[in-house]
Amino acid sequence: MPTPTDAAGSEPGAAASSAPTPVIEFVDVEKSFGNNVVLKDLNFQVARGERVTLIGPSGSGKTTILRLVMTLEELTGGYIYIDGQPLTHHKRDGKRVPVSKKEQKRLRTRIGMVFQQFNLFPNMTVLENIIEAPIHVLGRSKKDAIAKAHSLLEQVGLPEKADSHPSSLSGGQQQRVAIARALAMDPEILLLDEVTSALDPEVVDDVLNILREVADTTNVTMLIVTHEMGFARDVSHKVMMFDGGHVVEEGPPDKIFTNPEQERTRKFLSAVLGH
Numbered sequence: 001m002p003t004p005t006d007a008a009g010s011e012p013g014a015a016a017s018s019a020p021t022p023v024i025e026f027v028d029v030e031k032s033f034g035n036n037v038v039l040k041d042l043n044f045q046v047a048r049g050e051r052v053t054l055i056g057p058s059g060s061g062k063t064t065i066l067r068l069v070m071t072l073e074e075l076t077g078g079y080i081y082i083d084g085q086p087l088t089h090h091k092r093d094g095k096r097v098p099v100s101k102k103e104q105k106r107l108r109t110r111i112g113m114v115f116q117q118f119n120l121f122p123n124m125t126v127l128e129n130i131i132e133a134p135i136h137v138l139g140r141s142k143k144d145a146i147a148k149a150h151s152l153l154e155q156v157g158l159p160e161k162a163d164s165h166p167s168s169l170s171g172g173q174q175q176r177v178a179i180a181r182a183l184a185m186d187p188e189i190l191l192l193d194e195v196t197s198a199l200d201p202e203v204v205d206d207v208l209n210i211l212r213e214v215a216d217t218t219n220v221t222m223l224i225v226t227h228e229m230g231f232a233r234d235v236s237h238k239v240m241m242f243d244g245g246h247v248v249e250e251g252p253p254d255k256i257f258t259n260p261e262q263e264r265t266r267k268f269l270s271a272v273l274g275h
């Protein structure tokens with residue numbers, strides 16, 4: 001299977017550097033919906049174990065970035081690499097050559113995503129929701145998948161809900177199941193897309209505390225879109241401010257939240273933080 005190194009001089013990005021291969025790399029990424037160019041010439045890297053929060057005005061493309069990594073949106077230009085492997089297209093002699101579906105599926109198994117709207121399978125029990133992909137995608141034995149699911153249900157504080165259906169759970173409980181389901185795949189990369197935005201305020205902290213613990217106890221790489229700036233500050237190594245399809249500025253949360261360099265970042269933060 002070709003890697004950036006195999007295709008030296010052809011694939012862009014990580015191959016040119018002697019630094020460790022980034023776990024996520026965007027190279028000249030463009031994403032359009034019809035005539036609406038949402039992302040243009042977007043370049044950034046996320047290192048292994050790094051937790052990066054994306055901030056920026058509504059419509060700046062934050063969710064689109066996560067959905068591109070999850071291959072839920074079609075990439076219209078440029079390249080995305082996961083662990084140095086092209087996710088959707090190789091660069092060969094300046095041309096974009098699609099990656100095989102099989103290879104794309106293999107890379108996708110390393111990535112988990114938690115959505116704003118939980119997206120649990122309504123006809124399955126909580127346990128079935130959690131074991132489905134480990135068994136059918138990873139080929140894990142049913143016994144092992146069930147054992148891991150029970151341990152994850154303990155971790156998210158819902159050990160007694162294994163046989164319940166999602167419709168009988170509160171929003172906060174459904175989101176905790178969705179986190180357990182994502183973790184059941186042992187993802188290298190966890191994408192969190194506004195995971196508390198659809199929740200009642202009183203359960204937001206329950207969900208964020210589970211994610212804080214995941215951040216504290218694992219080395220999973222995280223790409224986070226959230227309006228919870230306290231959470232972003234606690235868990236992120238880096239905050240990236242997007243606007244107009246580009247990274248406006250990036251840096252450690254303390255720097256970005258207290259002393260941003262760009263006027264656009266200052267304006268955005270004063271609007272969301274109310275000062």
Ligand SMILES: Nc1ncnc2c1ncn2[C@@H]1O[C@H](COP(=O)(O)OP(=O)(O)OP(=O)(O)O)[C@@H](O)[C@H]1O
Pocket residue numbers: 033036038056057058059060061062063064065
């Ligand atoms: N499936 C789609 N079809 C057409 N346009 C889309 C689609 N998904 C997103 N867009 C457009 O892409 C742009 C970026 O949307 P996106 O949801 O990524 O922004 P965002 O920064 O996450 O915004 P918010 O903070 O409001 O969630 C918007 O102009 C949006 O209308």
